Amino acid sequence: MFDNITKSVTSALSKIRGKKVITDKEITETLLVIKEALLSADVSIDAADKFIEDAKSKAIGKELIEGVSADSQFIASVHDTLVEMIGEREGGLKLLAPEKQTVTLLFGLQGSGKTTTAAKLAKFYKDKRRVMLVGLDIYRPAAMEQLETLAKQVGVFCYTDTKEKKAYKILKKAIVQAKKEHIDMMIVDTAGRLEIDDELMLELRRLLNTVNVTEKILVVDSTVGQSVYNVSKSFNDSIGIDGVILTKFDSGAKGGAALSLKYATGSEVRFIGTGEHIDDIDEFDAKRVAGQILGMGDIVKLVEKAKSAISEKEAEEMLQRVIENNFDYNDFLKQIDATSKMGGITKMIGMMPGASNIDTSRLGSEELKFARYKFIIESMTKKERLALFPLNNSRKVRIANGSGTSVYEINQLVKQFSMMKNMMGSTKKMNKLAKSLENMGMSMDDLNKLM
Ligand SMILES: Nc1nc2c(ncn2[C@@H]2O[C@H](COP(=O)(O)OP(=O)(O)OP(=O)(O)O)[C@@H](O)[C@H]2O)c(=O)[nH]1
Numbered sequence: 001m002f003d004n005i006t007k008s009v010t011s012a013l014s015k016i017r018g019k020k021v022i023t024d025k026e027i028t029e030t031l032l033v034i035k036e037a038l039l040s041a042d043v044s045i046d047a048a049d050k051f052i053e054d055a056k057s058k059a060i061g062k063e064l065i066e067g068v069s070a071d072s073q074f075i076a077s078v079h080d081t082l083v084e085m086i087g088e089r090e091g092g093l094k095l096l097a098p099e100k101q102t103v104t105l106l107f108g109l110q111g112s113g114k115t116t117t118a119a120k121l122a123k124f125y126k127d128k129r130r131v132m133l134v135g136l137d138i139y140r141p142a143a144m145e146q147l148e149t150l151a152k153q154v155g156v157f158c159y160t161d162t163k164e165k166k167a168y169k170i171l172k173k174a175i176v177q178a179k180k181e182h183i184d185m186m187i188v189d190t191a192g193r194l195e196i197d198d199e200l201m202l203e204l205r206r207l208l209n210t211v212n213v214t215e216k217i218l219v220v221d222s223t224v225g226q227s228v229y230n231v232s233k234s235f236n237d238s239i240g241i242d243g244v245i246l247t248k249f250d251s252g253a254k255g256g257a258a259l260s261l262k263y264a265t266g267s268e269v270r271f272i273g274t275g276e277h278i279d280d281i282d283e284f285d286a287k288r289v290a291g292q293i294l295g296m297g298d299i300v301k302l303v304e305k306a307k308s309a310i311s312e313k314e315a316e317e318m319l320q321r322v323i324e325n326n327f328d329y330n331d332f333l334k335q336i337d338a339t340s341k342m343g344g345i346t347k348m349i350g351m352m353p354g355a356s357n358i359d360t361s362r363l364g365s366e367e368l369k370f371a372r373y374k375f376i377i378e379s380m381t382k383k384e385r386l387a388l389f390p391l392n393n394s395r396k397v398r399i400a401n402g403s404g405t406s407v408y409e410i411n412q413l414v415k416q417f418s419m420m421k422n423m424m425g426s427t428k429k430m431n432k433l434a435k436s437l438e439n440m441g442m443s444m445d446d447l448n449k450l451m
């Protein structure tokens, strides 16, 4: 979805790759190319200007950190500035402890995708929370039916009332029902209007006065270009918004709205709708998006990690996860990160249970492959990284585009990941892993406790 920006940015960055010293002129030139790319993706001019100013002040005249190359450091500072512009908050809705009920109010203009998004969110959270959808579109009985149908499809509770003519009364009754059903997450769909008018705002305010709303989330059609900012500002001025969901990212949006919404309105993007299907929703993670734009994974983490070895705590956690057979892509990523710190791939392969039969003469290319795997995993969503479901083709294509790799490489990664998971799962091999961890400085006592 940020393909064009990524293309221009990576080609600008390639000019400074591998340089020992980057001059101020080179910094300025590179940043100007990035600014152009942002503008052509519909990022607001103000945000693009601020980006240049901030990135310059971070990069020009700064001393180099020892042991980290000049180009990595510059890219890391560009990444930081991008994240500041896009948003620092993690995506997703605010969740309270289970059984503490949250009420998320969705609102927005007509046809922006509120009802569809409500159902997508229900599906997204239904494994973690007991979800109820609530329909408050009192103007169109068909809208309530639409929600009921979607709720059935997803398999969550749904509360609607086609006879009641006051939205806040329906909401009140829904709350009572939700208590009975021990619902801990209510997602409330409201009626849309062609334009922002007093009547709509009055109705929303009435709802806000009726119940304790956890978050007010605006749903905006991203294909309207720069008007995204106006719509968001109007709603924010009138009732205050906690976050935004941008829909229809699949229908030709250039991405700029997602990148500068926070700068323009102070509200952060939480999710992006990427199609009409119930699964077409992605949590919006600013750091991941920034990495994507720079054509690489999370470079900042890369720089940080280059400075610190894998901690004992991490090793311990990883072991525990292997014992519980929860090994996921995050752990795989940590393993890859740990390679460089533990004396390269040869040593790590020696430490991997059951991996001793790998042909070590091909290690050079293995090293490269692992670097690419890292980019792939960093382009996955949080949910995908948990490896709870197989990646379908459209996900693979998205990840391949985001990480500058190919579906073929993703398939290879999936294969290797499954192999590693299996190897690690067997208890016989566990002892070997325990030994390796001991080599890393964990005491046998710690291991015994864990095992
Ligand atoms: N391509 C695409 N279509 C979407 C997306 N989200 C919603 N839609 C479509 O947009 C249209 C309107 O969606 P609704 O969910 O009914 O919108 P709404 O905001 O509830 O509309 P009103 O209740 O009339 O105000 C439907 O045809 C949806 O399928 C998206 O992310 N991508």
Ligand SMILES: [Mg+2]
Binding pocket: 114, 115, 116, 137, 143, 189, 190, 191, 192
């Ligand atoms: Mg609707």
